[in-house]
Amino acid sequence: MSRSLQIGSNQRDRNEFSATPSIKNGNALRIINEYEKGDEVEVASQELGFIGSYYAATIICSTGDDYYRIKYKTLLTDDESEPLEDVFSAPEIRPVPPHQHETMSENGFRLYDMVDVFDNDGWWFGFISAKVGDEYYVYFPTTADNIAYPPHALRFHQEWSNGKWIFLPRQGKIFNLY
Incomplete structure (x- = not known):
């Protein structure tokens, strides 16, 4: 697959991530994922041509309102001098899946x-x-x-x-x- 993505170690056990119920938009109940600085996660790309893909990242910090700043593990800045950083909403972030034997x-x-x-x-x-x-x-x-x-x-x-x-x-x- 030749594609190009253009988007502007504190580890917890993979079962320790917090998912808390929250009431938003009236009576709708949904799960909100809570992450901490240093958590290893995967983030979902929502760009056309990249939907369905996930990228390894580390949580840098919460930016408030259910958003997090992340640092990619495999994607670099345009000049390839450092890991790319971006902001994602909590629903676009998930913990790294459990290791498969x-x-x-x-x-x-x-x-x-x-x-x-x-x-x-x-x-x-x-x-x-x-x-x-x-x-x-x-x-x-x-x-x-x-x-x-x-x-x-x-x-x-x-x-x-x-x-x-x-x-x-x-x-x-x-x-x-x-």
Whole structure:
């Protein structure tokens, strides 16, 4: 995937992040994620062409009103002299997913499994579409690309929902590639 993103260690256990209920907009109940300086997180890109991707970052500080200043771990400033910083709302931030044991990937991914692929400095959501030799082809629904990757570049997809990680079950055929 050739894409270019253009956007202007205190570690806690991944289960220690605070997710507190909050009443906003009348009676609507929603979960607000609270992060502290030094927390390692992933941030969701909302830019066209990058939706569905997450980038590793560290919380620098809260800027108030449910926003946080972050420092990317893999993205650099235009002159590539230092890590890029940006501001994200709490719903665009999630803790780093729990580590997946090596045996999970050694046992292999199956056709149509939902995965995240580390490519172009971030994690991208897709589905296993084929296995050829030692490589897995991943179909990306947001771009319709189908690209081969070695197993070490893949992780099973998980969702951060209501303050908890949800490990999604392995999938059956759920999309049509052609």
